[in-house]
Amino acid sequence: MTFWDTFLMALRAIARNTIRSVLTALGIVIGVASVIAMVHLGQAATLNVTQQIAAMGSNLLIVSPGVRRFGGGGPRVSAKPFELADAQAIARDVPDILVAPATTSRATAVFGNANYTTTITGTTNNFLEIRDWHLQSGRLFEDRETASGAAVCILGKTLVDNVYFQQDPLGTQLRLGASSCQVIGVLASKGSSMGNDQDDVVLMPLKAVQRRLAGNQDISTLYVSALVDGTTADTQAAIEALLRERRRIRDGAEDDFNVRDMQEIAQTLEATTGTLTALLGAIAAVSLLVGGIGIMNIMLVSVTERTREIGIRLAIGALAKDVLIQFLVEAIVIASLGGLLGVTFGVLGTWGLTAFMKLPFVLDVQMLLIAFGFAAGIGVIFGYVPARKAARLNPIDSLRHE
Amino acid sequence: MNAPARRIIALRDVFKIYGSGDTEVRALNGVNLDIDEGDFVAVMGSSGSGKSTCMNMLGCLDTPTHGAYRFYDVEVGDLSHDERALLRRHYIGFVFQSFNLLARTSAVENVELPLIYKGVPRKQRRDLALDALDRVGLADRFDHTPAQLSGGQQQRVAIARAIVTAPAFLVADEPTGNLDSARSVEIMRLLQGLNADGITIIMVTHEPDIAAFARRVLIFRDGLITQDGTPREVLS
Numbered sequence: 001m002t003f004w005d006t007f008l009m010a011l012r013a014i015a016r017n018t019i020r021s022v023l024t025a026l027g028i029v030i031g032v033a034s035v036i037a038m039v040h041l042g043q044a045a046t047l048n049v050t051q052q053i054a055a056m057g058s059n060l061l062i063v064s065p066g067v068r069r070f071g072g073g074g075p076r077v078s079a080k081p082f083e084l085a086d087a088q089a090i091a092r093d094v095p096d097i098l099v100a101p102a103t104t105s106r107a108t109a110v111f112g113n114a115n116y117t118t119t120i121t122g123t124t125n126n127f128l129e130i131r132d133w134h135l136q137s138g139r140l141f142e143d144r145e146t147a148s149g150a151a152v153c154i155l156g157k158t159l160v161d162n163v164y165f166q167q168d169p170l171g172t173q174l175r176l177g178a179s180s181c182q183v184i185g186v187l188a189s190k191g192s193s194m195g196n197d198q199d200d201v202v203l204m205p206l207k208a209v210q211r212r213l214a215g216n217q218d219i220s221t222l223y224v225s226a227l228v229d230g231t232t233a234d235t236q237a238a239i240e241a242l243l244r245e246r247r248r249i250r251d252g253a254e255d256d257f258n259v260r261d262m263q264e265i266a267q268t269l270e271a272t273t274g275t276l277t278a279l280l281g282a283i284a285a286v287s288l289l290v291g292g293i294g295i296m297n298i299m300l301v302s303v304t305e306r307t308r309e310i311g312i313r314l315a316i317g318a319l320a321k322d323v324l325i326q327f328l329v330e331a332i333v334i335a336s337l338g339g340l341l342g343v344t345f346g347v348l349g350t351w352g353l354t355a356f357m358k359l360p361f362v363l364d365v366q367m368l369l370i371a372f373g374f375a376a377g378i379g380v381i382f383g384y385v386p387a388r389k390a391a392r393l394n395p396i397d398s399l400r401h402e
Numbered sequence: 403m404n405a406p407a408r409r410i411i412a413l414r415d416v417f418k419i420y421g422s423g424d425t426e427v428r429a430l431n432g433v434n435l436d437i438d439e440g441d442f443v444a445v446m447g448s449s450g451s452g453k454s455t456c457m458n459m460l461g462c463l464d465t466p467t468h469g470a471y472r473f474y475d476v477e478v479g480d481l482s483h484d485e486r487a488l489l490r491r492h493y494i495g496f497v498f499q500s501f502n503l504l505a506r507t508s509a510v511e512n513v514e515l516p517l518i519y520k521g522v523p524r525k526q527r528r529d530l531a532l533d534a535l536d537r538v539g540l541a542d543r544f545d546h547t548p549a550q551l552s553g554g555q556q557q558r559v560a561i562a563r564a565i566v567t568a569p570a571f572l573v574a575d576e577p578t579g580n581l582d583s584a585r586s587v588e589i590m591r592l593l594q595g596l597n598a599d600g601i602t603i604i605m606v607t608h609e610p611d612i613a614a615f616a617r618r619v620l621i622f623r624d625g626l627i628t629q630d631g632t633p634r635e636v637l638s
């Protein structure tokens with residue numbers, strides 16, 4: 001008996017009882033589909049995080065006052081803010097970097113009848129270069145505007161949409177709280193990142209925000225970009241040493257500021273989403289196992305129901321081995337068809353969910369093959385017990401079976 | 403002068419005992435039987451007299467509890483399950499009272515089944531199966547499933563399945579048991595034709611006029627053969 005004959009025999013037996021075959025495979029279909037959807041969603045989330053962090057600018061270091069707590073977010077011990085001189089010292093003493101001091105202030109932007117509350121960032125042209133932001137129209141700050149703190153501003157797309165309703169804002173006068181600024185540029189859209197609207201920005205010269213909106217000389221954040229790849233660690237160390245000296249922190253005392261390396265954060269996040277992916281995958285794999293038990297269950301019933309058929313086959317010359325292989329192949333074919341359907345639904349599900357969650361849609365073909373192979377393997381493992389039961393039947397008793 | 407026929411079956415003091423002690427049943431109680439090639443034997447006897455047990459034994463589905471069963475030159479009692487399966491595959495055809503065709507499977511596919519196990523290539527298989535259906539007069543119904551065939555037609559498909567491997571020996575346990583007398587006569591004519599073509603046949607029946615189609619009639623009683631002779635001798 002050739003393998004092809006066995007295979008066709010299995011297909012015929014499956015086709016003869018379509019509904020039962022579908023029910024048998026259902027657990028596998030659901031298991032494979034959920035494994036594929038879960039793992040792909042995890043991968044998409046990881047990719048999303050990585051892409052967004054890369055989009056924040058490469059080799060980016062963010063320096064803020066206060067002590068860094070593990071797990072991010074937690075309460076920061078308030079510490080004194082930076083001064084412009086700190087930024088200037090870093091620019092002067094740390095080699096191959098760009099530095100942009102920044103301070104923020106919230107205010108309501110008003111133009112005509114429209115108003116929109118937003119965060120105004122006071123900084124320099126370096127900020128755009130470090131963050132890899134580009135102008136869509138207009139111009140950057142001129143040096144004298146930066147030096148004097150002129151009332152000029154560059155708007156993100158959200159402002160244009162919400163205050164100007166798509167009209168050209170260039171050259172207009174935008175009121176910001178008690179003060180106002182002349183719009184000189186519009187930023188190209190960056191979309192949203194981790195729920196943050198990156199286009200909800202108004203940039204002004206540092207001094208303009210300090211003087212007109214914040215009313216102090218503080219700098220809340222220093223953005224630093226290492227210009228040479230692979231030097232972020234050295235740059236970070238140099239900045240830390242310099243700031244400790246400037247802020248007169250004694251040896252052994254804790255920093256009262258922190259330097260965050262975006263690549264490091266990216267790696268941490270990737271590891272976290274990776275763990276989550278593995279966990280979701282494991283849960284889904286359990287449902288695959290349950291599917292396998294479903295196959296065993298229904299195949300056992302099927303063997304009992306087909307006892308007479310088995311008796312006939314044995315009487316006309318089938319060896320026990322032939323019967324064993326027949327039922328095993330049937331289980332494998334059902335499991336594989338289930339796997340195939342599961343892969344299809346898994347891919348469709350991934351596609352739908354990523355579209356819904358606005359995540360990138362990527363297909364890991366190797367993963368699809370593994371899931372399919374796993375389904376077939378489950379057919380072998382859980383098909384064996386029923387097949388052995390069939391092969392051990394006695395032909396006389398089986399023929400008499402009703 | 404014909405060459406002497408070869409002995410195909412020899413049972414010597416064959417017992418088949420089920421259970422033990424008080425519940426012991428001697429389905430065969432010391433049977434002796436010789437069948438030569440070309441014979442056509444009808445077996446009669448009351449229900450429970452051991453006919454089916456004997457047929458299963460002769461068809462190598464079962465082995466004796468005691469005694470010797472030689473099939474040609476082979477001692478069947480010494481064979482393993484698989485060896486007996488191979489013997490059935492190559493030398494023995496079965497016909498059952500309840501036809502035992504695979505449901506929802508066409509006539510030709512049912513007939514092909516033994517050839518699949520025998521390892522006959524696909525194309526040849528189909529030709530042999532159609533030939534066998536032709537011999538039982540059902541070539542035009544090759545694609546009908548059992549549900550689309552009458553009882554007599556189903557039994558003829560079953561006979562085609564039994565002879566498609568060109569077996570030396572055909573075992574039929576009440577092949578006409580589920581058929582009316584006209585259908586039964588058709589089946590017997592068919593079996594006579596097959597016997598004339600050289601197949602040795604043993605069959606069970608309850609009807610004396612069906613047994614009359616055979617060359618030889620046996621009567622079973624309580625696990626023993628009590629009469630053995632030509633239909634005229636036994637049935638008179």
Ligand SMILES: Nc1ncnc2c1ncn2[C@@H]1O[C@H](COP(=O)(O)OP(=O)(O)O)[C@@H](O)[C@H]1O
Binds near residue numbers: 420447449453455456
């Ligand atoms: N598997 C079995 N277990 C126990 N007793 C059996 C079994 N098969 C047959 N018998 C008994 O053996 C006797 C002969 O049965 P059987 O050969 O089927 O008779 P027949 O075919 O002549 O009607 C009966 O008494 C029956 O009950």
Ligand SMILES: [Mg+2]
Binds near residue numbers: 455
């Ligand atoms: Mg019987």
